[in-house]
Amino acid sequence: MKCITLVFDDGPQDPICEMADKIKKFGWRSGFAVIGQNINDETLPMLRYVIDNGFQLVSHGQKHLHMEKIPTREEIEEEIYLPIKTIKEKLNYQMTMTRLPYLSENTGALQVAKDLGLPVLGWGMENGKDWDPSVTPEMITEAVLDTVCDGAVGCLHVRTNTCKALDVILPELKDRGFCVVTPEELFKRKGITPPVGVPIHNINDFLT
Ligand SMILES: [Zn+2]
Known part of the structure; x- marks a missing residue:
């Protein structure tokens, strides 16, 4: 499959x-990339739920x-690590991977993530710039469905129009014989140890 x-x-x-509910309806799961400063009393229950x-x-x-x-290595480390620490403290959940903001491939940041033992998730298919509110659900849907391929790590956003696009994207993926799983599960199913130090766009790139 x-x-x-x-x-x-x-x-x-x-x-x-x-969004989680829509994905779960298909018996599928996914990942959510969390910004540390967005974690507060109002949003913590959302994370607990997912x-x-x-x-x-x-x-x-x-x-x-x-x-x-970011000027220093220490500050890069803080930027990547602080959300992990907060989530561990608040929800007793261990985050084991990262997606760098703006899909950065900065060598210093990749090295810090490597030293922290964190695989860096990239983007293995298009998203139609779904972070931009002027992009319609149809544009997002088309971008995703035109570029989806086995093993891809998709990068989308928690946005209203992306949520709407899922209504078409998910059934179409199912019709085409795809399944959608968490990053950890995708590696497990392919029998690949998540690599560190390089951005991961498609996990089939790491098949030996
Ligand atoms: Zn972002």
Whole structure:
């Protein structure tokens, strides 16, 4: 079976729970990339909900900074690691992967993630720039369905129009014989140890 993972960035915020519910309806799971400074008393229950439903959380930076603009290694480490620490403390959940803000491939940041033992999730298919509110659900749907392929790590966002696009994307993926799983599960199914130090766009790139 063809399998992909989808990781939705910039949570926790609405409509994260609705997106999780739509995915779960197919018996599928996905990942959510969490910005540390968005974690508060109002959003913590959303994260609790998605974790309890089998979804995976990954670090998306404390302040969603451009890695290139962070002056020191220590501050890069803080940016990547702080959300992991917070989620461990608040929800007793261990995040084991990261997606760098702006899909950075900054060498210093990749090295820090490697030293922390964190695989860096990239993007193995298009998203139609779904972070932009002027992009319609139809544009998002077309971008995803035109570029989806086995093993892809999808990068989408927790946004209203992305949530709407799932109504067409998910049934179509099912019709085409795909399944959608968490990043951890995708590696498990393919029998691949998640690599560190390089961005992971399609996990089939790491088949030996
Ligand atoms: Zn982001």
